[in-house]
Amino acid sequence: MTEIRHLYLSFDGKVIFNDFSLNIKRGEKVAVIGESGKGKTTLLNILSGFTTDYKGRVYVFNKELNPENINEIRKDIAWLSQDTSTKERNVEELFFRPFSFAVNKHKKPSEKEIKAVFSTLHLDYSLMNKRVKNISGGQKQRILLASCLLLKKPLLLADEPTSALDEQVKRDITDFVLSQKELTVIAATHDDYWIRKSDKVIELK
Amino acid sequence: MENVIDINYFELFTGYALMLIPVFVLWYYKTGLVKDTLIATVRMTIQLLLVGVYLEYIFKLNSITVNILWVVIMSIIASYTIIIRSGLRFKLFFIPVVLSGLISIAVTDAYFLGFVVKLENVFDARYFIPVTGMLLGNTLKNVVIALDAFYKRIDEEENYYHQYLANGATKKEALQPFMRDALRLAFNPMIATTAVMGLISLPGMMTGQILGGSNPNVAVKYQIMLLITIFSSAVLNAVLTITLSNRFAFDGFENLRKDIFRKQ
Numbered sequence: 069m070t071e072i073r074h075l076y077l078s079f080d081g082k083v084i085f086n087d088f089s090l091n092i093k094r095g096e097k098v099a100v101i102g103e104s105g106k107g108k109t110t111l112l113n114i115l116s117g118f119t120t121d122y123k124g125r126v127y128v129f130n131k132e133l134n135p136e137n138i139n140e141i142r143k144d145i146a147w148l149s150q151d152t153s154t155k156e157r158n159v160e161e162l163f164f165r166p167f168s169f170a171v172n173k174h175k176k177p178s179e180k181e182i183k184a185v186f187s188t189l190h191l192d193y194s195l196m197n198k199r200v201k202n203i204s205g206g207q208k209q210r211i212l213l214a215s216c217l218l219l220k221k222p223l224l225l226a227d228e229p230t231s232a233l234d235e236q237v238k239r240d241i242t243d244f245v246l247s248q249k250e251l252t253v254i255a256a257t258h259d260d261y262w263i264r265k266s267d268k269v270i271e272l273k
Numbered sequence: 274m275e276n277v278i279d280i281n282y283f284e285l286f287t288g289y290a291l292m293l294i295p296v297f298v299l300w301y302y303k304t305g306l307v308k309d310t311l312i313a314t315v316r317m318t319i320q321l322l323l324v325g326v327y328l329e330y331i332f333k334l335n336s337i338t339v340n341i342l343w344v345v346i347m348s349i350i351a352s353y354t355i356i357i358r359s360g361l362r363f364k365l366f367f368i369p370v371v372l373s374g375l376i377s378i379a380v381t382d383a384y385f386l387g388f389v390v391k392l393e394n395v396f397d398a399r400y401f402i403p404v405t406g407m408l409l410g411n412t413l414k415n416v417v418i419a420l421d422a423f424y425k426r427i428d429e430e431e432n433y434y435h436q437y438l439a440n441g442a443t444k445k446e447a448l449q450p451f452m453r454d455a456l457r458l459a460f461n462p463m464i465a466t467t468a469v470m471g472l473i474s475l476p477g478m479m480t481g482q483i484l485g486g487s488n489p490n491v492a493v494k495y496q497i498m499l500l501i502t503i504f505s506s507a508v509l510n511a512v513l514t515i516t517l518s519n520r521f522a523f524d525g526f527e528n529l530r531k532d533i534f535r536k537q
Contacts, residue, residue: 116439117526135525137362139443147439152433155450219440 069093070115070223070252075124084110084190090270094129094222097253099263102272108256109150111272112225115254116145122160129222143171146216150227150256152208153173160196160205163215168254177218185214188244190237208234217245226255230262238262289314319511328402337396344405351409355514359421362535365521366438369510370416373513376403377412381506389498407478407499412507419459419511427451427529444519444527452515459511467500476500 072090074098084107092098100108113119114126116189117138126133128141146166148217154164157267177185183193189210195203203211209232228243242262245253255262263269292314299306331339352370356363382405386395395401395423427434428446437447470476479496483489522533 113435116435118435118439120524120526120528138526142439143441145439145441147436149432149436151433155430155433155454165437166442169440169442169446171438171441171443216440223439225439239334 069127069130070254071125071178072114073125075114075122075126075129077107077114077119077122085124088124092252092254092268094252095250097266098255098268098270099266100254100256100272101258101263102271104259106272108272109227112147112227112254112256116142116147116225143190144222146219146221146224147156148209148213148216148224148226148229150231152205152212152232153199154208157200159198159200159211162200163196163211166215166219172219175219178185181218182214185217189214189241204232206234206237209233210237213241217248222250223252223254226253226257228259229255230257230259276343326404328398331402332398335398337394340396340398340401343402344378345375347406347409348378351413355416355420357414357535358417359424360535361420361424362533365533366518370420372388373510373517374416375512376513377506378408380509381408381502385498385502393430404499404502408503408506411503412510415459415507416465416511416514419455420514420518422458423451423455423515424455424529424533428531428534431529438527444523447520447527452512455515456508456511460508463507464503467504470500 070090072088075085075088075090077085092162096253100111114122115128115133117133118163129144131137131141133141154162160165163182164176166172172184179193186193186195191207191210191214195207195211200208209229213229218228224245226245233241238259239261241245242252242259242265246262246265253266255266257263292310296307296310299310331343348371352367352374353363355370355374356366359366381493382401383395386397386400388391390400392400430451433450434447437450438444466474476496476499478499479489479492482492482495522530524530
């Protein structure tokens with residue numbers, strides 16, 4: 069269970085969350101919607117421990133979010149940011165970066181596994197040999213998503229995961245990601261198809 | 274030693290006429306740097322003249338305690354400059370910066386003076402103070418660049434740092450690309466200068482020694498050793514400063530503390 073209890077948060081005097089609570093079951097697919105500036109990204113940042121100046125309690129898979137547990141919690145998360153700018157120069161380096169971390173080393177996927185996920189995400193495996201600056205924003209977003217999915221973490225936090233994609237690709241990717249039974253997905257999104265396909269929709273006002 | 278032509282104070286004063294060139298250029302292009310240039314020149318002159326007087330006295334005294342104290346004071350001043358130039362908060366960074374400076378000096382000084390020059394007393398004022406002074410002066414710029422680049426980039430490119438952490442990286446793993454960039458930025462120019470040393474530039478210490486009447490061969494050997502010592506000390510100092518300071522610069526959730534930067 070991932071849970072937020074009586075969350076209160078304000079920025080520069082503007083209240084973002086006022087007594088906000090939330091329950092998410094394991095494997096549930098949750099779409100977080102709302103206008104820009106209503107706190108969608110902030111909610112993902114709270115769940116991953118990047119925004120911490122709130123009042124209230126947050127639990128991720130029954131572990132309370134605090135400095136003692138943060139490393140354990142982050143081991144269970146795959147994170148897809150809306151900002152796809154990267155420090156890596158080559159696509160291969162970008163894709164494999166998370167697998168270079170000690171906690172993920174044993175999860176390094178085989179070429180066959182990568183090719184299978186790439187194909188589902190409408191990606192050509194030959195992209196691996198390209199420079200990051202020579203691929204499109206949509207391709208970069210899908211490569212990062214492929215990397216996140218192959219990490220096989222129980223929780224995917226995604227910020228606008230389909231924002232840079234074409235309509236058909238969007239649908240295929242949404243179907244694929246939301247069909248992963250064991251995976252809990254919390255996505256901040258404006259995408260109608262993703263919202264329709266999610267188990268639960270949380271609107272931030 | 275050959276006779277060295279001394280510069281008398283009048284000649285020294287006429288030498289300042291060369292400063293008219295930079296002052297005119299900086300004034301003409303409205304850089305706003307004329308006042309700073311003049312202040313820096315006056316400060317440099319007063320400081321060096323005073324140091325000349327101090328050093329003469331300290332060399333005569335040659336007390337281990339006084340020599341060490343002198344180096345500690347130089348380190349504290351260097352640390353202050355590093356922190357201020359990096360735009361970081363003095364209170365948080367003072368101890369790690371001073372400590373890193375002292376450790377890197379201790380290691381490289383001990384090796385160079387004790388093992389290479391084989392001094393009986395490594396704290397001999399004639400060697401210990403000028404060598405340490407050169408180390409501090411020459412490593413300062415690199416440490417400022419490394420420290421500044423490291424923390425400013427984490428702040429500006431927080432997204433990358435978060436992306437790494439949230440995908441399972443430890444703090445050390447997530448900081449590794451920032452450390453790499455900071456070191457590249459700080460040491461690329463030094464590597465380039467080292468590579469062309471002697472071809473397009475004659476280092477100041479060697480030139481000074483030759484002008485001071487030393488045999489060029491001896492001057493060259495000292496210069497080579499000093500360049501190696503400076504390089505090694507600068508890299509050690511930069512890495513230690515970043516490693517020691519990052520224990521204080523992040524909160525319990527491993528996020529960069531926003532209060533590490535000095536308010537401009």
